[in-house]
Amino acid sequence: MTKELLTGNETLVKAALKAGATFLAGYPITPTTEIMKYWAAEYEKNNDLVFLQTEDEMAAGFASIGAVLAGIKAFTTTAGPGNILMQDAFAMAENLRLPIVSFIMQRGGPSTGTVIYSQQELNLTCFGGNGEGLRIVYSSANIQDLYDYGIKSFNTAWKYRFPTFLLGDGYQSKELSTVELKEPQELVEPNPYLLNPNKEAGVYTNLRNTYNLEEELAEVLASHQKAYEEISPEIVEFEDIHTLDAELVIFAHGIVSTVAKEAQDDLRKAGYKVGVFRPITLSPFPTQSAQQVVANKSILIVESSLGQFARLLKSNVQLDFSRVKELFKPAMGVTKQEIINEVKKVIKK
DSSP, rough: OHHHHHHHHHHHHHHHHHTTTOOEEEOOOOHHHHHHHHHHHHHOOTOOEEEESSSSSSHHHHHHHHHHHOOOEEEEEETHHHHHTTTTHHHHHHHHTOEEEEEEEEOOSSTTTTTTOSSSHHHHHHHHHHHHHHOOEEEEEEEEHHHHOOOOOOHHHHHHTTEEEEEEEEHHOOOOOEEOOOOOOOOOOOOTBBOTTTTTHHHHTOOOOOOHHHHHHHHHHHHHHHHEEEEEEEEEEEEESOTTSSSSEOOOOHHHHHHHHHHHHHHTTTTTOEEEEESEESSSSHHHHHHHHHTTTTEEEEESSSSSSHHHHHHHHHOOGEEEEEEEOOTTTOOHHHHHHHHHHSSOO
């Protein structure tokens, strides 16, 4: 294991290489452009890598699908408007259960918005397109997470055969941090989708993305949903910090959860019984564990969007809304003191 001082975008390239990825298709967009830049530099040193800068994000998404069909560990990366444009390809990958991997580094919206930061692409990444949201979405909280879950995204995608996303943000893209470049304990090997499982000569798999009858599509969707529900217990991840004795639990994901944990430390030292629950997988959501946490406790939901995470939480967990408080700062960072102030409004001392 080595340690390096890296930006988040550099870290994601290190993770992809360590995971065995050999193909990147993308289109430049802030704050992810440097991922393409660093991959292009690696491509110049290694003839086994492929780098394709496409004419737009739609082409990048479908080029990634083509690579996956050929049995290549491929990924793409985008943000904001680019994430919108890639949803057609992502929806196709969802329908065909293709293990494409995408690194989404959120920026402020709607539309062009800002090129800086937000948590406003949660809905789009989890449920974008005209499908049912049968996707796997990890939410990173720091630069080390980008490395660890960058590798894990490829393993998860190829093991379970669902499109897999790592949801970060513009702050993490640009931040410098020391990263432990650990060796993966396992790597799931890819294989060509268009060959049959036994790879018999002349025998191929016919993948369908279009159905003639409503009943045909309904049957396919039911089988996908069943498979997704069966694998979800193996995939869900979360952090649960001091929630057992807590009077109030802060729910946050991504980089905001890092700030929430810092606020919790200060509050605990001051005698406030505060816990933090952080879903690492937004999809599938750790519903059972979160449900156990909320019983008889006040809840503070904190996010850098106007309730996207809150809606996800409320759709998965039964809450006593009289005990729920919210701190929403769309497209803006959340400070430790802001969280502390909100907690003190609930817990009087």
